[in-house]
Amino acid sequence: MVRDGIEYFGKMKTPWNGAFHSEKKNMKARVYVMLKNGVLDPQGEAVRHALGSLGFDGVEGVRQGKVIELDLADGTTEATVTEMCEKLLANTVIESYRVEMG
Amino acid sequence: MVRDGIEYFGKMKTPWNGAFHSEKKNMKARVYVMLKNGVLDPQGEAVRHALGSLGFDGVEGVRQGKVIELDLADGTTEATVTEMCEKLLANTVIESYRVEMG
Numbered sequence: 001m002v003r004d005g006i007e008y009f010g011k012m013k014t015p016w017n018g019a020f021h022s023e024k025k026n027m028k029a030r031v032y033v034m035l036k037n038g039v040l041d042p043q044g045e046a047v048r049h050a051l052g053s054l055g056f057d058g059v060e061g062v063r064q065g066k067v068i069e070l071d072l073a074d075g076t077t078e079a080t081v082t083e084m085c086e087k088l089l090a091n092t093v094i095e096s097y098r099v100e101m102g
Numbered sequence: 103m104v105r106d107g108i109e110y111f112g113k114m115k116t117p118w119n120g121a122f123h124s125e126k127k128n129m130k131a132r133v134y135v136m137l138k139n140g141v142l143d144p145q146g147e148a149v150r151h152a153l154g155s156l157g158f159d160g161v162e163g164v165r166q167g168k169v170i171e172l173d174l175a176d177g178t179t180e181a182t183v184t185e186m187c188e189k190l191l192a193n194t195v196i197e198s199y200r201v202e203m204g
Contacts, residue, residue, distance in 0.1 A: 026162060032169055047170065050190055056182065058175025060128060065169040067134055068149065073160025080158065088152055 027072040029081045030100040033090045034065035065095075129174040131183045132202040135192045136167035167197075 035041050041063050048062040068089055070081065081099050090097040137143050143165050150164040170191055172183065183201050192199040 034169065034171070044170075047191070051186060054186075054189055056186055058178060059172060060175065061171075061173035063171045065171070067136065067167040067169050068146075069136070069163075069165045069167070070161060071163035073162065076160060084153060084156075084158055087156055089149070 027074055027076050028102060029070040029072055031068040031085055031089055032065060032098045033095050035063060036094055036096050039094045129176055129178050130204060131172045131174055133170040133187055133191055134167060134200045135197050137165060138196055138198050141196045
């Protein structure tokens with residue numbers, strides 16, 4: 001494996017970035033899912049209460065959501081990730097989502 | 103309340119942004135909590151499997167974390183939010199966190 005890396009290094013035009021196997025590039029996508037405004041968030045409410053108990057004053061509201069980090073095959077489009085959100089990752093009745101690529 | 107809003111509107115130099123009570127400004131902080139690398143993420147694994155079942159190919163890895171949105175009293179520092187993370191929001195043994203202010 002390391003030998004492959006060294007051979008690859010020899011062929012590279014750009015300076016070595018410190019990573020072997022850089023030929024295996026994946027796309028990353030990040031999806032943020034939050035409860036819509038007006039939807040009760042008991043988990044966030046529990047966190048707010050706990051912060052108060054710990055002596056943190058001035059915490060006026062807490063809402064908790066999800067981050068989902070996806071390692072995707074190269075060339076996956078944002079449209080595909082949006083489809084994943086609509087079909088599985090977010091419950092669009094009560095949750096909103098935001099997709100971040102790269 | 104609405105009358106206050108209208109009076110305030112009359113004094114504004116920039117176009118009205120649709121919000122009354124904009125004098126009540128809160129700080130926002132966002133905390134991202136992710137499982138550290140090497141820590142097994144069964145929830146993420148379940149999502150990966152489900153995406154495969156739905157016909158989404160090339161999903162090589164999924165990790166799921168939390169976003170916590172905090173409405174804070176004006177003047178709360180990032181140090182305070184970091185303290186909240188250390189004491190409550192993240193389990194620093196298995197989770198890493200990132201704080202974003204504003």
